[in-house]
Amino acid sequence: MHRFFVTRDSIHDGFIVLSGRNTEHFRVLRIRQGETVEVSDGEGTDYICIAGELIGREVRLNIVEKRASEREPSVICTVYAAFPKGDKAETIVQKSVELGANAIVFFPSRRCVSRLNGAAAVKKRDRWQIIAEEAAKQSGRGIIPRVDVLNKFDLAVEKAAGAELPLFLYEGETSTSIKKPLFERGESVKTVSIMTGSEGGFEPHEAQKAKDAGMLSVSIGKRILRCETAPLAALSAVMLCTNNF
Amino acid sequence: MHRFFVTRDSIHDGFIVLSGRNTEHFRVLRIRQGETVEVSDGEGTDYICIAGELIGREVRLNIVEKRASEREPSVICTVYAAFPKGDKAETIVQKSVELGANAIVFFPSRRCVSRLNGAAAVKKRDRWQIIAEEAAKQSGRGIIPRVDVLNKFDLAVEKAAGAELPLFLYEGETSTSIKKPLFERGESVKTVSIMTGSEGGFEPHEAQKAKDAGMLSVSIGKRILRCETAPLAALSAVMLCTNNF
Numbered sequence: 067m068h069r070f071f072v073t074r075d076s077i078h079d080g081f082i083v084l085s086g087r088n089t090e091h092f093r094v095l096r097i098r099q100g101e102t103v104e105v106s107d108g109e110g111t112d113y114i115c116i117a118g119e120l121i122g123r124e125v126r127l128n129i130v131e132k133r134a135s136e137r138e139p140s141v142i143c144t145v146y147a148a149f150p151k152g153d154k155a156e157t158i159v160q161k162s163v164e165l166g167a168n169a170i171v172f173f174p175s176r177r178c179v180s181r182l183n184g185a186a187a188v189k190k191r192d193r194w195q196i197i198a199e200e201a202a203k204q205s206g207r208g209i210i211p212r213v214d215v216l217n218k219f220d221l222a223v224e225k226a227a228g229a230e231l232p233l234f235l236y237e238g239e240t241s242t243s244i245k246k247p248l249f250e251r252g253e254s255v256k257t258v259s260i261m262t263g264s265e266g267g268f269e270p271h272e273a274q275k276a277k278d279a280g281m282l283s284v285s286i287g288k289r290i291l292r293c294e295t296a297p298l299a300a301l302s303a304v305m306l307c308t309n310n311f
Numbered sequence: 312m313h314r315f316f317v318t319r320d321s322i323h324d325g326f327i328v329l330s331g332r333n334t335e336h337f338r339v340l341r342i343r344q345g346e347t348v349e350v351s352d353g354e355g356t357d358y359i360c361i362a363g364e365l366i367g368r369e370v371r372l373n374i375v376e377k378r379a380s381e382r383e384p385s386v387i388c389t390v391y392a393a394f395p396k397g398d399k400a401e402t403i404v405q406k407s408v409e410l411g412a413n414a415i416v417f418f419p420s421r422r423c424v425s426r427l428n429g430a431a432a433v434k435k436r437d438r439w440q441i442i443a444e445e446a447a448k449q450s451g452r453g454i455i456p457r458v459d460v461l462n463k464f465d466l467a468v469e470k471a472a473g474a475e476l477p478l479f480l481y482e483g484e485t486s487t488s489i490k491k492p493l494f495e496r497g498e499s500v501k502t503v504s505i506m507t508g509s510e511g512g513f514e515p516h517e518a519q520k521a522k523d524a525g526m527l528s529v530s531i532g533k534r535i536l537r538c539e540t541a542p543l544a545a546l547s548a549v550m551l552c553t554n555n556f
Binding site: 310 | 381382384406409410411449450451452488489490493530531532533534535536537540543544545547548550552554555556
C-alpha cells in the first residue's frame with residue numbers, strides 16, 4: 067500500500083488533503099481513484115484512506131480508519147556518523163531509517179576527508195532529509211527520522227553521551243564487544259546512541275574524549291567494516307537486543 | 312596495510328610472487344619498495360611481507376612472518392538472496408563479505424523481476440566474485456567468499472536447509488522473531504544459512520516449501536526492509552549472537 071506523510075494541518079474531519087510534493091508523488095505512482103492508501107501524521111498515527119480525484123495540485127483522501135502506527139520500534143536509537151566521502155551518507159540515512167533509527171546526525175572528526183560547512187551543509191542536510199522521508203514511506207515508519215549536521219566533534223560526543231546506552235564504535239577497542247552491553251542491558255534500555263567513524267576511523271584522543279564523556283567504547287568484530295556498514299550492523303544489533311526484530 | 316590474495320603456487324620458501332591483477336593493483340596503490348603488505352593464501356593463513364621491486368608484470372615480496380588469519384568468524388554463515396533488481400546484488404555481496412559471510416548464493420523466486428540464465432549468469436557471477444575479492448581484501452578476510460548462482464528455487468532451499476540453523480526470512484511470519492533461535496542456539500551453532508527474498512518478498516507457497524525442507528521461518532522486525540538490507544541485518548544478528556562481533 068502506498069504511504070504518505072502529511073503535516074497536521076492537512077488532516078481534517080473525515081478527510082486528508084495531499085498537496086505539494088505529495089501530489090507529485092501521487093501522480094508518479096499513478097494511484098487511481100478508489101485505491102486504498104496509508105497516510106501518517108509523522109507523529110505515530112496512521113490513517114487508512116480511499117484516494118479521491120486529483121484536482122489541480124491537490125488530492126482529497128477520505129479517511130476510513132485511524133490507528134496508532136505499529137511499526138515504530140520501542141527504542142529511541144540515534145545514529146551519529148562522521149562525515150563520509152561521496153554518497154555513503156545517503157546509504158547511511160536510507161538504511162538507518164529502514165532499520166528503525168530515530169534520528170541520524172553527521173559530525174566532523176579528525177580523519178574525515180569531507181568537511182561540511184555553511185550553505186553546503188544546509189543543502190546536503192535538506193537532500194538527506196528527503197532521503198529519510200522516502201525511506202520512512204517505503205519502510206512504513208510512523209515518523210520521519212530527522213537528519214542533522216553538527217559542526218563540532220565535541221558537540222556530537224556531548225549529545226550522544228546523553229543516551230542511556232551510548233555506544234562508541236572504536237577499531238582500537240579490543241576488550242569489549244558491542245554484545246556485552248546489549249546482552250546485559252538491551253531489554254531494559256529506552257534510549258541508545260551509536261557513534262561511528264569515517265573511512266579512517268577515530269583517533270585515540272577522540273576515543274578518549276568519548277570515554278571521558280561517559281560513552282562506552284565497543285568493538286564490532288575483527289573484520290574492518292566500511293564506514294557505511296558499521297552503523298547499520300550496530301543498529302541491527304541494537305534492534306535485535308531491544309526486541310525490535 | 313594493503314592486502315592481497317594469492318594462490319598456493321605463488322607462495323615460495325621465504326617469498327611470494329604477485330602477478331596478474333594483483334600486480335596491477337599493486338601499481339595502482341603506488342606501493343613502494345620496503346613497504347609492509349599483508350598476503351593471504353585464501354585458506355586462512357596470512358603472510359606479512361616486505362614489498363620488493365615491480366619488475367615487468369611481477370612483484371616479489373619477502374615473507375617476514377607467517378600466521379593464522381585472526382579475522383575469520385567462527386561461524387560458517389551462507390547468505391542465500393533472491394535475484395534483486397539493478398546493482399543491489401553488488402551491495403549484498405560487498406557487505407556480506409565485510410560482515411563475515413562464508414559464501415553468497417543468488418537464486419530465482421516467484422516475485423523476482425530479474426532472471427539470470429546462461430551466459431548472463433556466468434558473466435554476472437564473475438563480476439560479483441571480483442567484488443567479493445575486493446571486499447575480502449578491504450575487510451581483512453582470511454578467505455575469499457565464493458559467489459554462486461543457482462537456477463532453481465527448490466535447489467536453493469535444499470542447500471540452505473542443510474545448515475544447522477537454517478533461517479528463512481519471511482514477511483508473513485508474525486510469531487517467531489530471528490531473536491528466538493539466535494538467543495537460544497547462537498552460542499553453539501557452527502553453520503547458519505540466511506535466505507532472503509527479492510523486492511516483493513516470498514510467496515506463501517515458497518515459505519511452505521522452506522518450512523517443509525526444515526528451514527525456520529523468522530521475522531526481522533515490523534519495518535519493511537529493502538531486499539539488500541534484510542540479509543545484512545540478519546547477518547549482523549548472526550555474527551552478534553555467535554560471538555563474532
